[in-house]
Amino acid sequence: MPLTVLSDANIKSLLQDLTQEDLFAFQQSLRSALYEYSTGTQDEGCCSLHQPKRTALTSGNGTTTLFMPSTSSGGIGMKVVTLATPGSEKASTGQTCPQGALTLMDTSGTPFGFLNAEEVTAFRTALASSLLVARRRNVKTLTVYGAGKQAFWHVRLALLLRGSTIKTVNFINRTFSDRARDLLKGFYAIDMQIKESEGWATTKFGMLTPGYGEFSRLEKDHLRAADIIFTTTPSTDPLFDPTILTNTEGRKKGRLIIAIGSYKPNMIELPTELLTQATKVHGSGHHFHKHAEEGGVVVVDTLDACLKEAGEIIQSGLSPQQLVEIGELVMLQDESQSSSSSLDLSDSPVESFSKLDLQPENGGKSLAHVFRENSMESARTGSTMSNGSRSVSRKSSFSGSHSRSGSFLGLGKKSGSVFSNNSKEKAQTSEEDKMSRWLCHGNVIYKSVGMGLMDLIVGADLVRLANEKGVGVTIDSF
Template identity: 40%
Template sequence: MPLTVLSDGDVRALLHGLTKEDILDLQQSLADALHYYSTSTGDDANGCCSSYQPLRTALKRSDGQTTLFMPASSNDGLGVKIVTLSGPTAKKDDAASLSSFDGLSLSTQSTSSSTTAFDTPQDSIASSQSTTPKGSLTLLDKYGATRALVNAEEITAFRTALASTMLFKKRTNVHDVVVFGAGKQAYWHIRLALLLRGPEIHHLNIINRSFETAHNLIEKLYLPHKEPAVFPTINIPTAETTDLSRPKVQILTPGHTEYERLLKQTIRSSAVIFCTTPSLSPLFPASYLTNPEGRKKGRYIAAIGSYKPDMVELHPDILRQNVAPQHSHHHHRHARQGGAIIVDSLEACMKEAGEIIQAGLGGREIVEIGELLMLKRDAERRRQEAKGSDHELDNSGVELGQAKKAKGTNKEVDDAEKGLGEWLHRGNVIYKSVGLGLMDVVVGSGLVRLADERGFGTRVEEF
């Protein structure tokens, strides 16, 4: 069997050539794997079963860097990703502002600094250090023969965003999207969001320590193969020359004189929040979302940037409120709470996710995303059954539903499914991910297949 080698350039070229249909196919393969991870047992002999997925090993060095070893098994083979991440450090505030790309034309406002509590950037990875995991993914077939060697820098962010946008894809309202961070994770969350639901996204708000980094991200979205222009020059294609949707873009950085007011306003108006920073403290006060005004609107929040017990992007009070029991005597109209936080892996998040740990959540307050995802065959069957009726199924791609058949009368089962659907589509949903080796192996295998079909990478015969 030949060995396929994909360099960082090969991976980026392949990923930027993916169509919406490619994304949906890769997402469905990942959804099937996560479904089996959460629902299969050792007796099922399913390669994606959690029993076959060892927890990752972290090697912490004296220079603050952490190397992660992430072995995994899938139904198609085995694999291991080895990546090194920079350690967190505090960084002083830099000159910053709020600017708006109105139809991607830019107008700059104040650049003065401010000193209120949440005007200063949170401790995280310094911008002088790369937050991108550096390393490789090795894939083997079912018999242990090496199938591929893939640079892991881009694929790590891509597979994380692929999972985060499964729930995003099904949200009723995605008009206002907020992204914390401007690295690769932010880039791929934005790109996939625009590919999947672009015409419905009216406002894209990027909140980041460095204005220049956020500006470069916007340019790379539309011109991924060119070096970004030096601000204030902006080289972004017109609507007639790009297939990627062009919402109104605003960049907000902590040096703005009204940062606290604008941050609160931006968070309150959001329908979707992607948190993609390795922060050591909450990115915004809990009260923005926990008081009656903040709870009126349903939001989808994906927190994927923190990966250690001492890292948090969301204040623990936000998670505690989201799992609190619902009461019928509220004096205010609140969006539906699910009573649970959705995670990629219960075991991993209970040990590694700072938000989960610091909120003191237990296993009964957490549900794995795999338990909420339909297998491809079940989704296709549901679509056939629902033809000609009023339903919330898409024409293709990942669908949501209960993995296990609920007990009770038909009416009780229907009410339970309607309640679940109402929460996932319109309620307050928080998704927390620390990453799984299974995700790398499944998505990596899919990309290697596409690379072979489309002529990307290098082949080593008789390896």
């Protein structure tokens, strides 16, 4: 098998020329892998059971090296990257991007790809976030904390997906540094024909720093106006005053908030008050003040790692029952494609969680089990699958132990099928519709710490694309 070697320049070239069709293909590969990760059986390669835990080593100079192994039905991956933690010597020089390499092998262990990991890490994180961005109904204003590669790729993919509706992109950074200037230049330098074809030729970009006299007022305005907020910094303190979004005025608008910068328990970008509000169980009574719907959960990329490593999750004291993996949402039928003719708008999404019949016979499960095999398969094929139980027990240093399942474990056992009658099936569909409405319009928080599986899937697609376009170096007999 030939080995494809891709340098950082090779990968940048491939990604800069990425078309919307290419993006959809990348999304579908990652969507399927994340779904399999969260819901798969031992027989499926991407299943969480087969994913080794990553290892972190901290050196004397303050850098952290991550070893991230992964496996799928089609191959094996190992990424090794070194990150500069805040306050380290490397961080003081502005070198904060992860440095390292990604090795890809087939199921027999034969290498077929060796990639520089710098651009891959930022792109694959943004690609996972884009699965939620694509579901949002209104995307006009983006507010972004940070000015690095993560900030660039999160905005770039949002523009590729929703460029025709995005009118304003507001960046917020500590200083108007060379990196901040380069970030803006990166968007200005994109060919005008590409901007026009993607629909964002007239989109306005701005950079706000604390040095500006009216920073507090403008930051508040940017946050309140945002349809999507990206936070991409390794901050050890919350980035903004929580009341901006938690008071009556701040809660009127539904937002997607994506936090991907913190990766250690002491790091935190989002105020804990924001996560507490998002996971609060609200009653079904009349609210005097109108506010956007809350889902009652925080979306995460991987339950175990976020409970162990994500400062926002740990410092907010959230339990597994207050988290749901993105892999269990990605196949949920879009609200616009819903077969349900009417929705009970009086019910909030969190009430829908409680109504979904997801309790197995062997005890309660976390809300990471809300979206099960039936809804996922229906979204792809329009059919209802027969019952197939799956159960994986996973332990967390935060919660002691908790079990998880990616299917209707224990559901319908009495009747021998997933649902015992049509009315139950219709009720399930109705609740799924409400979840879709929340993902499209409500307040959704997504926390990601990244995982090796993302690198493996995206890396394999990059090798495929490189081979199609003749990019990189190919060693025929490695």
